[in-house]
Amino acid sequence: MTFTSHSPEETIEFGKKIGALIRGGDIIAYKGSMGAGKTTFTRGLCVGMGLPDEVTSPTFALVNEYRGRITLYHFDMYRIMGADDLETTGFYDYIGEDSVLAVEWSENIEDCLPEGTIFITLGHIDENTRTITVDGDERFETVGN
Numbered sequence: 393m394t395f396t397s398h399s400p401e402e403t404i405e406f407g408k409k410i411g412a413l414i415r416g417g418d419i420i421a422y423k424g425s426m427g428a429g430k431t432t433f434t435r436g437l438c439v440g441m442g443l444p445d446e447v448t449s450p451t452f453a454l455v456n457e458y459r460g461r462i463t464l465y466h467f468d469m470y471r472i473m474g475a476d477d478l479e480t481t482g483f484y485d486y487i488g489e490d491s492v493l494a495v496e497w498s499e500n501i502e503d504c505l506p507e508g509t510i511f512i513t514l515g516h517i518d519e520n521t522r523t524i525t526v527d528g529d530e531r532f533e534t535v536g537n
Contacts, residue, residue: 393533394525396517403429404445408513409412409535412439416462416489418529419421421498421505424514429436429522430496433514434466437494456479469497475504501527 397403414420414437422430435447443460449468458464465486473477478501486493487506498505510528517523526532 393527393535394523395535397522397524398428399520400429400432403432403524404439405475406439407433407436407438409436409525410532411437413531413535414441414462414492416491418492419487419506419509420492421502421509421511422494422496422500422514423511424518428514428516429524431507432516433524433533434464434494434511438464441492452528455486464492464494467493467495469495469500472497472500474501478504525532 395406397406420437424430430508431447435445438447438458439445441460441462441464442459443464447458447466448456454468456466458466462500467481467483469478472481490516500510506529510526510532513525513527515523528534
């Protein structure tokens with residue numbers, strides 16, 4: 393399923409719709425270049441999950457935590473290059489039925505992601521327009537344009 397966003401506000405609104413369908417234990421793997429809207433999308437995801445929208449990029453922290461009924465762990469894997477690096481982050485310790493993981497730069501750890509991972513690809517069309525493609529779970533098929 394692919395959605396076309398024409399503004400950061402539309403990206404947030406689409407993220408809210410996806411967030412409303414998220415369940416504990418889900419892992420969301422983002423793909424997309426720098427500035428594609430991954431953190432903006434995560435803002436909407438948090439709101440849709442009933443969490444605060446005070447989302448910041450986890451670039452320097454590696455992981456940001458947003459607590460609620462279900463906790464969202466927002467990872468940045470930009471500097472992680474494979475299984476050995478991933479192990480040092482404690483990534484696997486965050487996986488559980490009472491949490492959701494949203495992983496930026498998932499391309500760097502794609503071989504390590506478990507079966508059932510939801511892939512969200514964000515692409516640039518122009519300065520304001522993005523495509524957002526959701527793959528990996530049929531519950532998202534009816535969300536979109």
